[in-house]
Amino acid sequence: MKKGTLALLIHSGTENWSPDRWKRRFNDVCADRPVWVASEQGGNPADVHYAAVWKPAPGELASFPNLRVIFNLGAGVDALMADKTLPKVPVVRVSVGDLTGRMTEYVVLHVLMHHRQELYLRDSQLETRWQPKFQWSADALTVGVMGLGTLGSDAVEVLVRLGFQVVGWSNSPKTIKGVECFYGKAQLDAFSRRADILVCLLPLTPETRGILNRELFAKLNRSSPMGAPVLINAGRGGLQNETDILSCLDDGTLGAVSLDVFATEPLPPDSPFWTHPKVVLTPHNAADTDADEISKYVARQIERFEAGERLENLVDPARGY
Ligand code: NDP
Numbered sequence: 001m002k003k004g005t006l007a008l009l010i011h012s013g014t015e016n017w018s019p020d021r022w023k024r025r026f027n028d029v030c031a032d033r034p035v036w037v038a039s040e041q042g043g044n045p046a047d048v049h050y051a052a053v054w055k056p057a058p059g060e061l062a063s064f065p066n067l068r069v070i071f072n073l074g075a076g077v078d079a080l081m082a083d084k085t086l087p088k089v090p091v092v093r094v095s096v097g098d099l100t101g102r103m104t105e106y107v108v109l110h111v112l113m114h115h116r117q118e119l120y121l122r123d124s125q126l127e128t129r130w131q132p133k134f135q136w137s138a139d140a141l142t143v144g145v146m147g148l149g150t151l152g153s154d155a156v157e158v159l160v161r162l163g164f165q166v167v168g169w170s171n172s173p174k175t176i177k178g179v180e181c182f183y184g185k186a187q188l189d190a191f192s193r194r195a196d197i198l199v200c201l202l203p204l205t206p207e208t209r210g211i212l213n214r215e216l217f218a219k220l221n222r223s224s225p226m227g228a229p230v231l232i233n234a235g236r237g238g239l240q241n242e243t244d245i246l247s248c249l250d251d252g253t254l255g256a257v258s259l260d261v262f263a264t265e266p267l268p269p270d271s272p273f274w275t276h277p278k279v280v281l282t283p284h285n286a287a288d289t290d291a292d293e294i295s296k297y298v299a300r301q302i303e304r305f306e307a308g309e310r311l312e313n314l315v316d317p318a319r320g321y
């Protein structure tokens, strides 16, 4: 019997999201299943049973009348949830060791960069200045991680191992060894007051939009050895108020920031973030989705679904993540 088509709707334009590359990988792992890239001519929308997507255009998925499952090719589903015409079928998101490991690398890299005063040391090198500053220990700093899901829970484990004091914040209560856990809006202030370095790994939802703002930054711990608190955001640009970040860097409410995500991506060339001396900026590549790993993950999920087994890592549309 002919297998239902897997449609690839991939719109991003970066090297990692080349539709041809993804098609080759899916052809390898989905034996006998037609794999159709949306930009190709031909193909009958009625044959499409599965869609693997990254930032599909609003309305694009509604054109498949027999769609059974949507596979989001990344962890964050905010772009999908914003589509008012999204078909009412299960949405599976990425939660795999490969992506998690990459994000933990990013978090550790940037926490250490600020903890070990790398911005100061790079400036010193440029100015041929041999002038080390006092070096505090890891346990002199508290790292506050917003979001203790797949990514946050892995990152905190490594931060604890490195000797940092770690606090975490999530929607529901958690127990994580070595981490003081806070949850819900009512405990956000208590959590924030503890953090010297604030790491954001939240999903973008109506509840979290704009949560990284001046009011929150002003509550972060003001008496750390670093002098002023630091923000690291690898969640989504919509979580941050960018005007507040810039003004808080300028008036000392924040000492420095590492930002991987922005309200507008690609970041426009005239954005002040590009040249601000207290900003470490990366082009939304904290944790790339690996085509080899994720095509296998999607193929496995389709097999499970067709065998009548439960799909994993389902998105709850009511929560938006
Ligand atoms: P999960 O869904 O596994 O975890 C989300 C966490 O956020 C959970 O702990 C959840 O709480 C918490 N949370 C959600 N809403 C709230 C809220 N209103 N208040 C408090 N806590 C909240 O997601 P992942 O860890 O897999 O990914 C997180 C995000 O990281 C993605 O949504 C995506 O935006 C971003 N990302 C960025 C990448 C990059 O390269 N920059 C790469 C991959 C992901 P609870 O556990 O109680 O539900």
Ligand code: OXD
Pocket (backbone or CB within 6 Å): 073, 074, 075, 076, 077, 094, 287, 288, 289
């Ligand atoms: C993701 C991302 O959500 O790469 O996976 O941003």
